[in-house]
Amino acid sequence: MATEKYYVPESSPWPLTASIGLFMTAIGGAKFIQQSTMDTMEPNFFGKPLFFIGLTWLLLVIAAWWRDTIKESVGGLHSNQLGGSYRQGMLWFIFSEVMFFAAFFGAMFYTRWLIIPWLSGEGSNAMTHELLWPGFQAMWPLTVTPDGSTTTPMGAWGLPAINTAILLVSSITLTIAHHALLENQRGKLIIFQAITVVLGAIFLGLQGLEYVHAYDMGLTLDAGIYGSLFFLLTGFHGAHVTIGTIFLLITLIRVIKGHFSPDNCFAWEAGAWYWHFVDVVWLFLFVTVYWL
Amino acid sequence: MSTAAATHDDHHDHHHAPTGLKRWLFSTNHKDIGTLYLWFSFAMFLAGGFMAMVIRAELLEPGMQFVDPEFFNQMTTVHGLIMVFGAVMPATVGLANWMIPLMIGAPDMALPRMNNWSFWILPFAFAILIGSVIMSAFGDGNPSAPNFGWTFYAPLSTKYGPDSTDLFILSVHMMGISSIMGAINVVVTVFNMRAPGMTLMKMPLFVWTWLITAFLLIAVIPVLAGAVTMMLTDRHFGTSFFDAAGGGDPVLFQHVFWFFGHPEVYIMILPSFGIVSAIIPAFARKPLFGYASMVYATASIALLSFVVWAHHMFTVGMPLAGTLFFMYMTMLISVPTGVKVFNWVATMWRGSMSFELPMKWAIAFVVLFTCGGLSGLMLAITPVDFQYHDTYFVVAHFHYVLVTGAIFSIFAAAYYWLPKWSGVMPNKTLGELHFWNSLISANLLFFPMHFVGLAGMPRRYADYALQFADYNFWISIGGFWFGLSQLLFLAVAVLCAMKKGEKAAAKPWDGAEGLEWEVPSPAPFHTYDTPPVVK
Numbered sequence: 016m017a018t019e020k021y022y023v024p025e026s027s028p029w030p031l032t033a034s035i036g037l038f039m040t041a042i043g044g045a046k047f048i049q050q051s052t053m054d055t056m057e058p059n060f061f062g063k064p065l066f067f068i069g070l071t072w073l074l075l076v077i078a079a080w081w082r083d084t085i086k087e088s089v090g091g092l093h094s095n096q097l098g099g100s101y102r103q104g105m106l107w108f109i110f111s112e113v114m115f116f117a118a119f120f121g122a123m124f125y126t127r128w129l130i131i132p133w134l135s136g137e138g139s140n141a142m143t144h145e146l147l148w149p150g151f152q153a154m155w156p157l158t159v160t161p162d163g164s165t166t167t168p169m170g171a172w173g174l175p176a177i178n179t180a181i182l183l184v185s186s187i188t189l190t191i192a193h194h195a196l197l198e199n200q201r202g203k204l205i206i207f208q209a210i211t212v213v214l215g216a217i218f219l220g221l222q223g224l225e226y227v228h229a230y231d232m233g234l235t236l237d238a239g240i241y242g243s244l245f246f247l248l249t250g251f252h253g254a255h256v257t258i259g260t261i262f263l264l265i266t267l268i269r270v271i272k273g274h275f276s277p278d279n280c281f282a283w284e285a286g287a288w289y290w291h292f293v294d295v296v297w298l299f300l301f302v303t304v305y306w307l
Numbered sequence: 308m309s310t311a312a313a314t315h316d317d318h319h320d321h322h323h324a325p326t327g328l329k330r331w332l333f334s335t336n337h338k339d340i341g342t343l344y345l346w347f348s349f350a351m352f353l354a355g356g357f358m359a360m361v362i363r364a365e366l367l368e369p370g371m372q373f374v375d376p377e378f379f380n381q382m383t384t385v386h387g388l389i390m391v392f393g394a395v396m397p398a399t400v401g402l403a404n405w406m407i408p409l410m411i412g413a414p415d416m417a418l419p420r421m422n423n424w425s426f427w428i429l430p431f432a433f434a435i436l437i438g439s440v441i442m443s444a445f446g447d448g449n450p451s452a453p454n455f456g457w458t459f460y461a462p463l464s465t466k467y468g469p470d471s472t473d474l475f476i477l478s479v480h481m482m483g484i485s486s487i488m489g490a491i492n493v494v495v496t497v498f499n500m501r502a503p504g505m506t507l508m509k510m511p512l513f514v515w516t517w518l519i520t521a522f523l524l525i526a527v528i529p530v531l532a533g534a535v536t537m538m539l540t541d542r543h544f545g546t547s548f549f550d551a552a553g554g555g556d557p558v559l560f561q562h563v564f565w566f567f568g569h570p571e572v573y574i575m576i577l578p579s580f581g582i583v584s585a586i587i588p589a590f591a592r593k594p595l596f597g598y599a600s601m602v603y604a605t606a607s608i609a610l611l612s613f614v615v616w617a618h619h620m621f622t623v624g625m626p627l628a629g630t631l632f633f634m635y636m637t638m639l640i641s642v643p644t645g646v647k648v649f650n651w652v653a654t655m656w657r658g659s660m661s662f663e664l665p666m667k668w669a670i671a672f673v674v675l676f677t678c679g680g681l682s683g684l685m686l687a688i689t690p691v692d693f694q695y696h697d698t699y700f701v702v703a704h705f706h707y708v709l710v711t712g713a714i715f716s717i718f719a720a721a722y723y724w725l726p727k728w729s730g731v732m733p734n735k736t737l738g739e740l741h742f743w744n745s746l747i748s749a750n751l752l753f754f755p756m757h758f759v760g761l762a763g764m765p766r767r768y769a770d771y772a773l774q775f776a777d778y779n780f781w782i783s784i785g786g787f788w789f790g791l792s793q794l795l796f797l798a799v800a801v802l803c804a805m806k807k808g809e810k811a812a813a814k815p816w817d818g819a820e821g822l823e824w825e826v827p828s829p830a831p832f833h834t835y836d837t838p839p840v841v842k
Contacts, residue, residue, distance in 0.1 A: 024335050027420045027423070
């Protein structure tokens with residue numbers, strides 16, 4: 016509850032300019048996707064350049080925005096109460112991310128438990144099966160789709176298992192770094208955070224390798240619902256690991272610059288929470304997408 | 308800018324209201340951002356209303372008159388999207404921005420810059436959506452705007468969607484980013500910024516209902532983002548989420564959509580419950596009956612809203628156990644809703660009532676929202692829904708809860724708090740005209756829809772069988788009448804913005820309670836820099 020004076024920032028140009036960046040990214044992105052995937056679209060259209068201009072614009076604005084926030088933090092304008100607002104805000108943001116993944120996990124369970132049995136005639140669906148997809152057999156991973164295209168499932172105990180180990184270790188190294196931060200042991204903090212960032216980068220490299228491998232063996236984005244779920248779940252996870260790695264890299268630079276102290280370290284902790292969140296999502300992924 | 312602010316130690320004692328364009332474009336002030344939200348939502352209300360009048364003009368008589376069926380579909384689609392995402396939601400966010408900090412004794416929203424970003428995303432998102440309509444009406448070759456209904460079911464929106472669908476998808480993403488940030492801001496403000504002594508169970512109900520609304524938003528808007536993302540990859544990257552040939556299912560879309568869509572309904576109506584719970588005690592001059600039960604009822608409605616989504620899908624095919632589960636859960640919602648209606652009526656019971664404009668709208672809300680709730684109960688009964696599904700009965704139902712429910716309560720809020728916002732009383736004559744014209748025309752517009760619906764007239768068609776002609780004529784007359792009546796509110800709002808009218812006291816309604824009435828009218832640019840103490 017408010018017991019001290021509260022910091023209200025003065026007016027800022029970044030929200031409006033960030034919206035303009037988002038606007039360009041959205042229009043450019045939609046047109047770019049259409050031009051790259053549809054034969055009917057005319058080439059030489061504005062989509063691709065607009066998308067990249069918008070994206071660069073957006074990233075620059077966000078960087079400038081955060082530079083302002085960092086200056087305020089370093090300048091001592093952030094009260095404990097604002098720290099509380101930031102912390103709660105970050106936690107609710109992570110909750111919204113959880114719900115985003117929940118949509119895809121939900122789609123996967125609906126597919127595995129209901130759609131595929133129904134398409135193969137279970138329940139009251141014998142006639143659907145007979146008339147629409149007479150040869151279709153229920154299975155998971157779905158290697159033969161109702162329209163007959165085939166694919167190969169991704170095994171759990173190769174690269175994915177190694178990646179699981181990497182992420183678990185990275186969570187431990189990050190926790191060691193967190194304790195070092197709270198105990199003001201800068202050397203230990205820098206070493207263990209750097210290890211975490213490197214582990215994140217290795218994870219991403221291996222994930223890329225796994226995708227190449229998947230495409231080689233015929234597991235593609237358009238290989239039916241298994242491929243769709245596999246790539247969207249692991250792909251969005253990978254995107255979040257990328258963001259998390261960048262996040263940790265930036266807080267690492269800020270650690271080296273001496274921005275954090277045990278009682279002023281919101282940004283660092285936000286990065287750490289985000290990292291643990293992507294870790295937990297991966298564990299669910301590993302168990303439900305790769306293993307079972 | 309905050310870079311400059313970093314050099315001040317205690318800057319908020321001496322910064323004044325910025326002036327000119329910069330004040331509005333770069334704002335970090337909850338009142339200014341609230342005002343922006345409210346004006347934006349009213350503009351969207353008029354734009355969406357204009358599309359509704361195109362629909363009603365076409366349906367004035369049987370046969371095709373003004374637009375072709377393709378354009379008619381675009382009108383029903385974009386009308387719905389604009390009213391849901393552009394009019395009702397931003398209006399309640401605007402009210403939250405203005406009122407929550409004042410009601411809990413906070414100096415501003417918890418995250419003021421993010422607050423402004425939440426707002427400024429919206430005009431751009433709707434520029435994309437409305438842009439595709441303008442292209443469709445006037446552009447070269449009339450490329451189709453979104454035409455699949457506001458629920459954008461697959462495969463209408465995937466395999467058969469027009470090119471503008473991709474722009475629509477990204478504009479929905481933008482609206483979602485805006486909503487999530489706005490909701491996080493509300494939750495954090497309520498949890499972290501309350502004045503000393505303002506315990507949770509002392510908060511005004513408007514704050515409570517918005518807190519619960521914000522939870523719903525954070526939980527379900529990401530699911531909508533997931534749904535439109537799957538649409539995008541199905542359309543362009545060969546995935547099979549909504550395509551049975553690849554092992555997916557178009558019905559999966561409906562499940563994901565309505566998992567968002569049903570809580571969305573409560574996102575639109577819960578703030579209204581809070582508004583009415585503020586206004587009725589003020590004009591009945593009695594404390595709200597059953598405050599705690601109101602809080603628990605709101606929370607129950609929110610929780611139940613997560614387990615009722617498939618009642619929108621009874622006719623699509625579902626195992627019997629699923630159908631029964633969703634039917635009973637839906638009917639269960641009428642219990643907490645009934646608690647609320649009972650409490651409002653009990654608050655009025657033996658009160659010393661007076662009927663100023665906000666109270667008129669609030670009473671109209673209670674009666675007409677209940678009417679919409681009862682038709683909802685009818686729709687919840689599965690075998691009956693088989694008959695009503697996709698008829699005008701459904702259209703009547705959700706317009707009773709959204710227009711005479713949500714929108715009427717937003718007008719109630721506007722008349723109640725306009726003195727606080729502008730410092731002048733809303734013009735009484737224009738206000739009375741606005742209320743009575745809206746009340747009569749809305750019922751002329753929506754009540755006969757029940758009859759044509761029960762008689763079997765399907766929704767979303769540009770034409771209808773001859774036996775529906777008389778009712779449709781009167782529905783259309785009601786539609787134009789209601790639409791034009793809203794211009795009266797435009798006049799009221801403009802007069803208030805120009806400070807033309809009787810000067811308002813700090814507390815213009817003698818029965819009103821709450822911290823917002825302790826600051827002068829209009830509320831100064833900065834309020835509660837040091838928090839008040841609530842006893």
